[in-house]
Amino acid sequence: MVDAHQLTRALAEARTVLLTAPVDLDGDAVGAVLALETAIRRRWPAVDVRIVTDEAVPSRYTFMAGAREKFRRAAEVPPEPVDVSIVCDGDPARLGAATPHYNAARRRGQVDHHKSSDPKKVDVSLIDPEAASTTELVLQLCDHWGVALDAELAAPIYAGLVFDTNVFRYRLTRPLTLRAAARLMETGIDHAAIVERVLLDQPLGKQLLRGRMLARLETALDARLAWAVLTQEETESVETGGLVDDLVFIEGVEVAALLMERGDRHVKLSLRSRGGVDVSALARRLAPKGGGHARAAGATIEKSAAEVAADIVAAVAGLLP
Ligand SMILES: [Mn+2]
Structure with a gap:
């Protein structure tokens, strides 16, 4: 794994954390934010974690547990200072109305796999362009933090993985991706239903x-x-x-x-x-x-x-x- 030491230390010292993602929320962004929120809550139970994004979660992804209740629209909540803010799956410059919320942090962070992302532009990060999805990186963080994998964590991680790889068809799928997928399936998630909801179902x-x-x-x-x-x-x-x-x-x-x-x-x-x-x-x-x-x-x-x-x-x- 690309070094996540500073990110981990920043979270260990934090009392308040804000999670966000760029505009045009996709399956990987929603899955990564939800899984990271769960992982942080389990690793540091006293930390207050909130999720603020520009838009509401698109209906395609609201089947993920917490997607409806946990995401707040930036226009509906005032920016409040937090210890750490983390953007998942993309550029901190593309947060839309969530920009002031992200910037109101002592340390700004990023968990991402986009080639264009630059760790020097944020304070703490886990950025690995070789990762098939941002949720693949969240799984690595769970392992690093000793957070046990169960179905609640595995479902959004799997959703991001199948979304970004188009069910393991794209080139960025690597052996590690499939080993991760096997571990996620072993938690008992309904993997076929996740693929149906995230990719197969099409509006008439x-x-x-x-x-x-x-x-x-x-x-x-x-x-x-x-x-x-x-x-x-x-x-x-x-x-x-x-x-x-x-x-x-x-x-x-x-x-x-x-x-x-x-x-x-x-x-x-x-x-x-x-x-x-x-x-x-x-x-x-x-x-x-x-x-x-x-x-x-x-x-x-x-x-x-x-x-x-x-x-x-x-x-x-x-x-x-
Ligand atoms: Mn992605």
């Missing part, structure tokens, strides 16, 4: 939109590039996360793009690649503020969807190996 509106997207799919460059356009009306009240993955996992497709129209001549673009083409470079080429990762990137572009599609075809033609 999203599935209907998925159908329209696939019916409208276009390809170019010998079907090595695939894309689809969705109108603003179609995406207004539907969560679109993950839809673009359906486009890249088509046999022969190497680059995929989902173009979502936004008002007059604006397009929100999501890009995916199987690895041969760096789509973060492609996103930057299409828009100055575009960017992301080599295999997953995005941009917002001031052009019509037809113009953006033509630009992508031209650019990808020169990038395909």
Whole structure:
């Protein structure tokens, strides 16, 4: 484990602790905050631990025990000084309305696995970019602190693990991840139900939109590039996360793009690649503020969807190996 000595010492000296996570709460962030709260309470029973985030927990994750009652919205509680604040699973600069709550601490901390995170920007941290999820790091903290693993702790840890690895499919899954998963299962958690709630269950509106997207799919460059356009009306009240993955996992497709129209001549673009083409470079080429990762990137572009599609075809033609 990356050294967590200072983080542990700060918590051992603390009487009040605040836990938070960046905006757009996901399965790993919610799971990490809940598991860390339980672990701290068990290791240091006298410590007052509170959870404050910008938004309420999205309904997809409210099945996790405590998710409804323990998370407070930043707008509803005044910032109060605490001994230690910890942001889980992301950047302290992305806390939204919870920023003053996080900053009102004697020591600011971070538990995270994002490559972009910098331990020098906080006072105490456990940051390991090799970890498959932030909850994997919370499990390491439990072991380090001698906090026994039971189903209450294991369920949110497992939720974060399956969310971030897409059920152990992504590259960041390592042998240690699967050993951790085995230990979590041994506590008796309903692991299949957790995967159903966190990943498999889809809102009806999203599935209907998925159908329209696939019916409208276009390809170019010998079907090595695939894309689809969705109108603003179609995406207004539907969560679109993950839809673009359906486009890249088509046999022969190497680059995929989902173009979502936004008002007059604006397009929100999501890009995916199987690895041969760096789509973060492609996103930057299409828009100055575009960017992301080599295999997953995005941009917002001031052009019509037809113009953006033509630009992508031209650019990808020169990038395909
Ligand atoms: Mn994560």
